[in-house]
C-alpha cells in the first residue's frame with residue numbers, strides 16, 4: 117500500500133479543521149479503547165476550537181470503557197442520515213463499512229478523513245492519515261496535535277493514554293516503540309489520574325465477565341500439535357451466563373499464554389454469524405486470514421465475522437490458520 121506522507125496529511129487535516137465548523141466523528145464496530153479514546157480526544161480539541169461535533173458509534177460503548185471522559189456524549193445506533201457536516205473523521209476504519217452503515221453521512225460530508233494504524237486500511241478519504249508502524253491511533257492523534265501546536269489537556273491526555281495502553285496491551289506488544297513511551301510520558305506530564313485509569317482498565321472485571329472467562333478457559337483446546345489454542349463460546353453460553361459479546365473482551369489472550377502456542381482463535385456465535393478473533397506471535401500474520409474472511413486487523417491481532425454456524429465456520433478457519441503456523 118502506498119502510504120501517504122504523514123506531515124502533508126496532517127496539514128490537510130489541519131486546514132479542514134480550521135476552516136470547518138461541523139464535524140462528524142465515528143470509530144469502528146465493537147469500539148475499543150483506542151477508537152474511543154482517540155475519538156474523544158479529537159472531539160475535545162475540536163470543541164476547544166469552537167467547533168460543533170457529532171460523536172457517533174454504531175455499537176454501544178462497552179461497560180469497561182464507560183468511564184472515559186464524555187463517553188456518555190457518544191450517540192449510538194443509527195447514524196444521522198440527513199445532517200450535513202463539513203467533515204467526517206473516521207477512526208480505525210480500514211474501510212468505511214468498519215464503522216457500520218455510514219454511507220449517507222459520508223455523502224453529506226464535505227470531506228472524509230481516515231485516521232488509522234491498521235495496515236489493511238484503504239485510501240478512501242480525502243485525507244488519509246495512515247501509520248501502520250504506530251502502536252495505536254491515539255499515538256498518531258497525539259502527533260497530529262503536536263504538529264498543529266495544540267497542547268493537550270488532562271482529560272485529552274487521559275483519553276489518548278487509554279488508547280495507547282489498551283492497544284499496546286500495557287506496553288507489551290511489539291508495536292510499542294520508544295516513541296510510544298515518549299508520547300505516554302508526555303501525556304503523564306499533564307497529571308491525569310494514571311493509576312486510577314489503570315485500575316479501572318486492568319483490575320476491574322464484572323462478575324459476568326469473570327464467569328465468561330471461566331467458561332472460555334473450560335473450553336480451551338490445543339490443536340495442531342499444541343501450536344494453536346482454540347476457544348469457542350456458543351449462544352447457549354451467553355444465555356446461561358446472561359452475558360453479551362463485550363464480556364469476551366481479552367479472554368483470547370489466555371490462549372496465547374500456553375507455551376508453544378503460535379496462534380489463538382476465539383469463536384463466538386453471534387446471531388446468524390460467527391465472530392472470530394485471532395491473536396498470534398511473531399511472523400504468523402493472522403490479518404491476512406481475517407482479510408480473506410472479510411475482516412481485518414494487524415499481523416498479531418485481527419478479527420472477522422463469517423456467515424456460518426459454529427461447526428462449519430470453525431472448520432474453515434482452523435484449516436486456514438493451520439497453513440500459517
Ligand SMILES: [Mn+2]
Pocket residue numbers: 150151208233251252253283
Ligand atoms: Mn487501534
